[in-house]
Amino acid sequence: MAHCLVVGGTGMLRGVCVVLAEAGHRVSVVARNKERLVGLVRDTQRSPGVVNPIPVDYLNNNALHEKLSEAIAVLGPISLSVLWIHGEAGDAPGVVARLLNEQKENCQVYHVLGSTAADPTKQVGDSRPFEHLANCSYHRITLGFRTGKDGSRWLTNDEIAQGVLDAIANERHEAVVGEIEPWENRPGR
């Protein structure tokens, strides 16, 4: 089974980690809070796969590089990565991209972007670190909102995790979870 990487996997992407472990994969999970990582390991103990907790602050690019290199050395090349990296993370996407590109094996990269990526007036969700990588296929998932008769609301963690899993299952290069148009309908307007 595959070695998967989920950066930011103890929050809204927790359900993605659980499903990947249930499918038998080795799932390396990056987050800072050790208790939440331990809880994820505990909750997947009976799965055929395994969660490999990586407690590191991705703002520390050297530490991120070191820990991911260790994980690749122990668990093998990463063939699927799901990245939820906040915008102020400096070169964290670049660190991940370079490591994946150094592998001989191909990697599917699913880059999860917050709703501001759908704002036509803003330039966010920089995919440049992942462009022109020989060994990676880049997929972009934008998180939107839901509209009902009482107005609009942001997505729940379960909706986000399911939307990301659907994008992976269907190998979508561009996916939107929920809706992003018209942008004026987003919550809080």
Ligand SMILES: NC(=O)c1ccc[n+]([C@@H]2O[C@H](COP(=O)([O-])OP(=O)(O)OC[C@H]3O[C@@H](n4cnc5c(N)ncnc54)[C@H](OP(=O)(O)O)[C@@H]3O)[C@@H](O)[C@H]2O)c1
């Ligand atoms: N369109 C939408 O509807 C939408 C879009 C985005 C978010 N949301 C909602 O907003 C909630 C909060 O968003 P959130 O961004 O806090 O997402 P989150 O997924 O709940 O938490 C962020 C994840 O990234 C990790 N993380 C954060 N900073 C890190 C760092 N410097 N180094 C390593 N790991 C780091 C966190 O673990 P640690 O804190 O332990 O490091 C956690 O695993 C989400 O749960 C979601 O429901 C909704």
